[in-house]
Amino acid sequence: MSAYTHPHNDADFVFEHIVEFNQLCQQAGLEDINTELSSAILTEAAKLGTDVLAPLNWEGDQNGTSMTEKGVQESPGFAEAYQQFVESGWPSLTAAEAFGGQNLPHVMGTAVNEVWHTSNLAFALCPMLTHGAISSLTNHGSKEMQDTWLPNMINGTWTGTMNLTEPSAGTDLAAVKTKAVPNGDHYLISGQKIFITWGDHQMTENIVHLVLARTPDAPAGVKGISLFIVPKFMLDEAGNTTDKQxxxxxxxxxxxxGIHASPTCTMSFGDNGGAVGYLVGEENKGLSYMFTMMNHARQDVGLQGLAISERSYQQARDYAKERVQGTNKDGSRFTIINxxxxxxxxxxxKAGTEAMRALSYYASAEIDRSHFAADDSAKVKHHNRVELMTPIVKGWLTEFAQELTYLGTQIxxxxxxxxxxxxxxxxxxxxILTIYExxxxIQALDLVGRKTLVNGGEFLQDLLNDIAETAEALKASDKFASHAAKLSSALDKAAQARQWLLDNAKEDRSAAGAISVNMMMMMGFLCGGWMMGKSAIKADKLLAAGEGHEDFLKAKLITCxxxxxxxxxxxxxxxxxxxxxxxxxxxxxxxxx
Amino acid sequence: MSAYTHPHNDADFVFEHIVEFNQLCQQAGLEDINTELSSAILTEAAKLGTDVLAPLNWEGDQNGTSMTEKGVQESPGFAEAYQQFVESGWPSLTAAEAFGGQNLPHVMGTAVNEVWHTSNLAFALCPMLTHGAISSLTNHGSKEMQDTWLPNMINGTWTGTMNLTEPSAGTDLAAVKTKAVPNGDHYLISGQKIFITWGDHQMTENIVHLVLARTPDAPAGVKGISLFIVPKFMLDEAGNTTDKQxxxxxxxxxxxxGIHASPTCTMSFGDNGGAVGYLVGEENKGLSYMFTMMNHARQDVGLQGLAISERSYQQARDYAKERVQGTNKDGSRFTIINxxxxxxxxxxxKAGTEAMRALSYYASAEIDRSHFAADDSAKVKHHNRVELMTPIVKGWLTEFAQELTYLGTQIxxxxxxxxxxxxxxxxxxxxILTIYExxxxIQALDLVGRKTLVNGGEFLQDLLNDIAETAEALKASDKFASHAAKLSSALDKAAQARQWLLDNAKEDRSAAGAISVNMMMMMGFLCGGWMMGKSAIKADKLLAAGEGHEDFLKAKLITCxxxxxxxxxxxxxxxxxxxxxxxxxxxxxxxxx
Incomplete structure (x- = not known):
């Protein structure tokens, strides 16, 4: 059992100097929003995380969810915590103003989500999945559908789920069998979905399931999958939840x-004739709609990698400072941190989590920039960067989290x-983090395939060019000559690997598969180095100027x-x-x- | 839940071509013992492992040990399994003939232990700890003590434990506080020990605890620790167990x-005046006696790293061959192994476990060779090799096992x-494997400190010379030119690292600590490559001669x-x-x- 303290110095540093949050907000026309506000928001979130969510984390592990007559009963204390979470307005932070959202940049949501994931990963999955569903409906639902469903999902009155997986259709969604038969203004859905996170609970009056299913004449494979809203309880004409199940x-x-407090549900649709489902967008386009949700979720799962590593770090650090084991020659004892x-x-x-934090915030801000950049060509550049970074953030952070949480127990x-x-x-x-979403x-294949081979390595080359700029900037300072040399050497290897991929893997699926995970991990550690290089330059400048938090900045230089x-x-x-x-x-x- | 099949082809291959078991047995004067016998012994062990121990593994996980009025109740079915284990004579396999043992080489015990650890790690810990206690008493107990205790420990009628750790004395045994007060022909022991593996159970009529404690006038620190036998039940004059607790x-x-079926006990000694304890050897030499046990156990824990990886591999392999996920263009489905x-x-x-197997059997055979080698200088050479290999086998195999069992779940x-x-x-x-023993x-520090810096890098240089011989042998064959180049390159790096260590770490504890785990892991992967290089040469020769199991040997070459x-x-x-x-x-x- 461990306490949780938000690493606010580091989050603020990344916001100001890596994300360049003020510049981002100006570009987005969000004049009132700046790093002062972001820091205040994080301070508030941290209070809820530290005081309410973190203490429930162990309780939820030991007393996981249970099945009752009413369905899934969440872990003790979770409903009350969720109520506080909703009352404080956290669910609506980054949602559109038109539906009651607060319209804050995506990266603000990412930094706040770090707090939820770190304090209680199992709890945080519920709003995270809801957010994915919101994102899918915002992008693909009709105006009427949005008006009906979004406000209550955005304010947290209802939660949302993603229903993709079936017993024989996991990674391979082409095999989805769930049926959707047209029936007047709606469809009747029948089939079984597995591994549905927070598929049921008693915390809210309703749950909005987004479900992949096939209409009767749909083509085989992934081109015949449609997306439906299937509510747990039916709404009345005014859009209020009724008691009709x-x-x-x-x-x-x-x-x-693990994540015992996050119910992983097998959902049965249509045992009594068919669940009422409402088509989202057009038929047969469900997979691309789901990918809107999924791509969003993938960066979020990467963030969970950071979060669980940070939590594990804090606990190990506290233990290492307290645990006496070892005797000096004078008979005095010392702690194991020595x-x-x-x-x-x-x-x-410490170095791992800080590099992860910088990279995940950076990648999240690229999503904002893909919307708010000054012109279309800049938007495309940032969009491409998001495309490239998503599998790196998801893949590298979650894999690295395995090692870092391992070390947390080892200490x-x-x-x-x-x-x-x-x-x-x-x-x-x-x-779970390297498995779900x-x-x-799959991330590695996405990185080498759709994100690299398909565009002839252009996205990757752009990234390497940006990293090279940081290497040049490091070289400009004597004290960072060694950093510069190391980053350049790593960069050179990445460039060679890119070329190897283009030369060897385009036609040869097994060559791509053989090296893809190694490529993804290599890019992750390189991007981490890029972030730490940028951080070192900033920390050094601030110290020279006598600005900022001196101890923090000195520690940052050592960590880099x-x-x-x-x-x-x-x-x-x-x-x-x-x-x-x-x-x-x-x-x-x-x-x- | 998974079945277990002993990888007999690989075990036989390693015995014949890496261990060179026949040569070893001849040198030891064990004329009747050869690879035909070792293969037959392994086949018998595999039957017990597959049919009796492996099916209990999941049961033991779900229904772990419990506390009852009588003490610890082991998991269901374990007592019956232990009875079969004893009746088949397995506990006495490598013990001295003088006390009823079968006097087989140590490496035979290692190969058989792999079967127990793979089929049921929690179960196998019980005989493993007993074996360590036997080893300590065989080396340090008086003749009378040996006559009293060893026969029933060797035939499995009694089990043994190691009582080292206390709440404030884990890695730091200098802090041991348990007391031993002389009282006639025995001592009265009082204190508390924690993390005592198989510290209690109902499977045998008695348990022989080996306990580290301090006599009243003992010097402070590790030089004041003595070793005692403390039985669970007192013996009568004839040496039989009585009902006197x-x-x-x-x-x-x-x-x-994990290892839920292996009871990890907090043992209380002397709540009612003092537990009767019998001094092993001399006072204040307990730590070195315990190290006899511990060094033995360290290689065994390394072996557990192989074993759990093998079990995880077998389950993942079976799943990958069965699990359908993916559709060919013609609509047919395929399994994920594709x-x-x-x-x-x-x-x-597969490559990891085979390299681990070769290395652990090799290192175990070095223990035999340190006893049976032709002359004293050869004995010293083999002894030094054992010293060097022990932290590598313990450290590398158990760390690597974390990754391999991770991959098993990932698949x-x-x-x-x-x-x-x-x-x-x-x-x-x-x-647990990277923590206990x-x-x-600690392994890494042992490798760079006591096993390298203390002898000026001599043990390590000898090893590198032997690996260089294998690199030369690879170079002699055209088809292994690439292997040779890779092994030579790795060897060159190891040589540089050795020099770095000698140049930088002798005086600087933190430099040694900074690189020690990296050094240990580097040596592990290098030694694995050495073993695979030897294996490739042998497999190639056998194939050329039309000898051996063709499919196995071809697979071995690919694996190498x-x-x-x-x-x-x-x-x-x-x-x-x-x-x-x-x-x-x-x-x-x-x-x-």
Whole structure:
């Protein structure tokens, strides 16, 4: 069990110097919004996170959700916490003003979501999924549909879900079998969906399910999937929730390794003739609508990687400062933070989380910039960057989170293996992150395929050019000569890997598959180095000018150096693997496994 | 839940061609023992593992141990399984003939232990700890003590434990506080021990605790620790167990992340005046006696890293061959083993476990050779190799096991996160391996300190010379030119790292600590490559001669190539970190964490 404190110095630093939030808001025409406001918002969010959500985290793990006659009963205290969350107006932070939203930039939502995910990952999944559903309806629903559903989803009165997966259709959505039969102004939905996060609970009066299904004459495969709204309870003509239950229910929940307080539901649609469903947009375009939701969610899951690592770090750090183990020659005792190897693990966690934070905020701000940039060509550039960064943020942050939460338990020694210590919960909770919203393998394939090979490596080249600018800026300062050399060396390897990919993988699916995860991880550690390079330059300037928080900035410089010394060099290992390619990977006959 | 099949082809291959078991047995004067016998023994062990122990593994996870009035109640079915284990004579396999043992080489025990650990890690810990206690008494107990205690421990009638850790004395055994007061022919022991594996159960009529404690006038620190036998039940004059309970009991068990069927006990000694304890060897030499046990156990824990990875691999492989996900253009479906990234993960697991197996058997055989080698100088050479290999086997195999069991769950996608699938159990069980019997940090420090810096890098140089021989042998064959180049390159980096260590870390504790884990992991992947290089040469020769199992040998060559392509290159990443040293690691003020 661990307390949670929001790392406000670092979040503010990233907002001001990496995100360049003030410039972003000006460009977006949001004159009243600036870093002073963002800092105040984060301070408020942190209060709710620290005081209300974080203390429920362990409780939710030990007393997960349960099945009752009414359906899924959420963990003790969660309904009250959700009520506070709604009353404080958090669900509507970044939603459109037209539907009652506060219209703040996307990156503001990201920084606030970090607070929710860090304080209570299982809880935070509920608003996160709702937000994805809002995003899909905002982009693809009719005006009437939006008017009906969005306001109550945006203010948190109702929650939302994503119903994609079926027993034989996980990564492979082409195999979706759920049916949607036209029936007057609506459709009748029948079928079974699995792995539905927060598919049922008693916290709100209604739940809005977004469901992928096939109409009777739909083409086979992914081009025959449509998206439907299926509410838990029917609405009356005025759009209010009635007590008439729709023909959808949760029939079981999964017994999982982690996130015990987040119900993972098997949903049954149409056991009594068909659940009423309303078509979103046009028929057969459901998959692309769902991707709006999914792409949004993918960066959010990356953010969860940061969040769970930060939580694990805070607990390990506190333990390392308190745990006495070791005796000086004079007989006095010392704490384990004085052991070099414990220091190394803490530094890996600190440098890792700070690089993750900078990268995830940066990538999130690129979403804003793809909307608000000055002209169309700039918008396209930022859009392309979002496309490229999404699999890196999702893939790298969640994979890295496995290692960092592992280190969090390792620092605890034997106590780390004891559940009551609480560190193991973070390790268990983290494990889902590389699986849901597209596995690491899927992210990596997205990165090398749709985001690189399809555009001839242009998006990637643009990114490498930007990183090269940072390497040049580092080179301009004597004290960062070593950083510059290391970043340039890593960059050079990334450029070679890009070329290898273009030369070898375009026609050869197995070559791409052989190196894709290595490529994604290499790009992640490189982008982390890019962010830390930018951070070092800023911290140095501020210190020279006598501005900012001196201790924080000095620590930032040390953390950056550690990143360059201990994390950026991993690029070498991934690169060496990429060069060796996939020849030996597909050679094994299936029977020899 | 997963079945378990012993990988007998690979075990036999390693025995014959890496361990060179026949040569070892001849040297040891064990004329009747050869690879034919070892293969038959493994086949028998595999039957018990597959049919009896493996099916209990999931049951033990879900129904872990419990506390009752009688003490710890083991998981359902475990007592019956233990009875079968004892009746088949397995506990005595490698023990001394003088006390009823079968006197087989140590490496035979290692290969058989792999079967127990793979089929049921929690169960196997019980005989493993007993074996450690036997080893300590065999080396340090008096003849009378050995006659009294060893036969029933060796035949499995009694089990044994290691009582080291106390609440404030984990890694730091200098802080042990448990007291031992002389009282006639025995001592009275009082104090509390924590994290005692299999500290209590009802499977046997008695339990023999080996306990570290301090006599009244003992010097402070590690030089004042003595080792005692403390039985659960007192013996009568004939050496039979009576119903008189000694003053020791388990007062609670831990609620753990994994190995739920292995009771982790808090043991209380002397609540009613003092537990009767018998001094082993001399006073104040307990720590070195315990290290006999511990060093033995460390290689065994490394072996557990292989075992849990193998189990996870078998389950993931079976799933990947069965799970349909994906549609060909003609509408037919295919299984996920056809996805390149799934293939990559399976190959990592296969290549990883095979390298681990070769290395752990090799290191175990070095223990035999340190006893049986032809002359004293050879014995010393093998002894030094054991010293060097122990932290590598413990450290590398257990760390690597975290990644491999992670991949095992990853291959299952969403199902991997569902507990009933069973893959998550392996992932949870594996988590303890880098903690107990000395954390990874401790192994790494042992490797760079006592095993390298103390001897001026001699042990390490000897190892690098042996690996260089294999690189030369690879170079001699055209088809292995690429392997040779890769192994030579990795070897060159290891040589540079060794020099870096000698130049920089002798005086600087933090430099050693900064690079030690990287050094250990680098050496692990290098040694794995050494083993795979040897294996490739052998497999190629056998194929050319038309000997051996053709499919197995062809698969071995592919697996070796994959290791050289995808695992050996990791040396580059570790080496790059080592070069950067520890400067940035200790620089952070404690308050800035």
């Amino acid at each position: 729709n023909d959808v229910k949760c029939i079981s929940t999964e017994h999982k390794l 052991f070099p190897d414990v220091r190394r693990m803490l530094m890996l966690m 605890h020694g034997g106590m780390g293996f004891v559940e009551e210590t609480g560190s193991a919960q973070h390790y268990r909770d983290a494990r 597209g596995t690491t393998g 150096q550690f990143y360059f010394d201990h994390l950026l060099p991993r690029v070498d290992g991934y690169f060496a693997v990429i060069q060796n390619g996939g020849e030996s990977m597909m050679a094994m006959p299936e029977d020899s496994f | 000694n003053d020791v009991k388990c007062i609670s068990t831990e609620h753990k992340l 996805f390149p990234d799934v293939r990559r993960m399976l190959m990592l697991m 299952h996608g969403g199902m991997g996160f569902v507990e009933e699938t069973g893959s998550a159990q392996h992932y949870r069980d594996a988590r 000395g954390t990874t940090g 190539q994959f290791y050289f392509d995808h695992l050996l290159p990791r040396v580059d990443g570790y080496f790059a970190v080592i070069q950067n040293g520890g400067e940035s690691m200790m620089a952070m003020p404690e308050d800035s964490f």
